[in-house]
Amino acid sequence: MLVDTHAHLNFPAFDKDRNKIIEKCLENDLWLINIGSNYETSKKAVEIAQNYPEGVYASIGLHPINLDTGLVKMRVDASEGSHFEKEFDFEKYKKLANSEKVVAIGEIGLDYYWKPKTKRKLELFKEKQKDLLLKQLKLAKELNLPSHQKFGSGGLPVIFHCRMAHQDLIEILNFQFSISNFQIRGVMHGFVGTIDQLKEYLKMGFYIGFNGIIFKKIDGINFEENIKATPIEKILIETDCPYLMPSAARRSFREGGQNQEDRNEPLNVKYVAEKIAQIKNLSFEQVAEITTKNARQLFKLE
DSSP: OEEEEEEOTTSGGGTTTHHHHHHHHHHTTEEEEEEOSSHHHHHHHHHHHTTOSSSEEEEEOOOGGGBOOSSSOOOOBTTTBOOOBSSOOHHHHHHHTTSTTEEEEEEEEEEOSSOOSSHHHHHHHHHHHHHHHHHHHHHHHHOOOGGGGGGGGGOOOEEEEEESOHHHHHHHHHHHHHHOSOOOOEEETTOOOOHHHHHHHHHTTOEEEEOGGGGSOBTTBOHHHHHHHSOGGGEEEOOOTTSOOOHHHHHHHHHTTOOOOSOOOGGGHHHHHHHHHHHHTOOHHHHHHHHHHHHHHHHTOO
């Protein structure tokens, strides 16, 4: 069994064949969590999960690049949709979380990739993203709803997105840990950072999510070193589909003579597991068993 802990089958890229893909995943003993990036995709993730008695779950949240700060030109991605929000509606998201299928808040965090060019605007841009993050951490803390009693008094776990902003995120999280008894639990989704940043997140107790990006070469990032340094008991596997198709998946399609569109799917999470097994000198079965156990433990998957 495998768990894709970060999928986006709730995005328009899967409107034509979503149910078929999910059925195929369940037939192949693959469970998945669909992740919200704004209210519309969060709502869609919940609606999808509620159609299945087990194996399909949802996370809700407002992604930092879906916050309309008024300071940058908003990026429109047809595969995702273009639902930008000027403010975070705390109560609306909290009501959406009533579903027992909601297992996390996310993806939330900081993203400085698309940013203003002037110093003053950049400062305001970062402050707005940080404020959004803090509001959603508060939401995670407050979600001790009857439908989520399985999480205990600690609130819901958090799925963090961070791009080109690790130092700010680490400072915020360290401060939150220092001023509150609230033990933030969660995962650093699709981790792209240095070994020192990785150690900071592990010290905080977070899980580390790896996806198809580990097949790429990115200046300053050593994915093999990061995977080796992360205890297998702290690793989650994911696809981030429809993005980041593993190169091994593309190669497999070509060798099989298939014409595959450039759209990642949850079943390709097996290639991530295989790569991690190779790097950590473990069997595929060991990686599958332990990462599934990790996902069940963090998200209380039943």
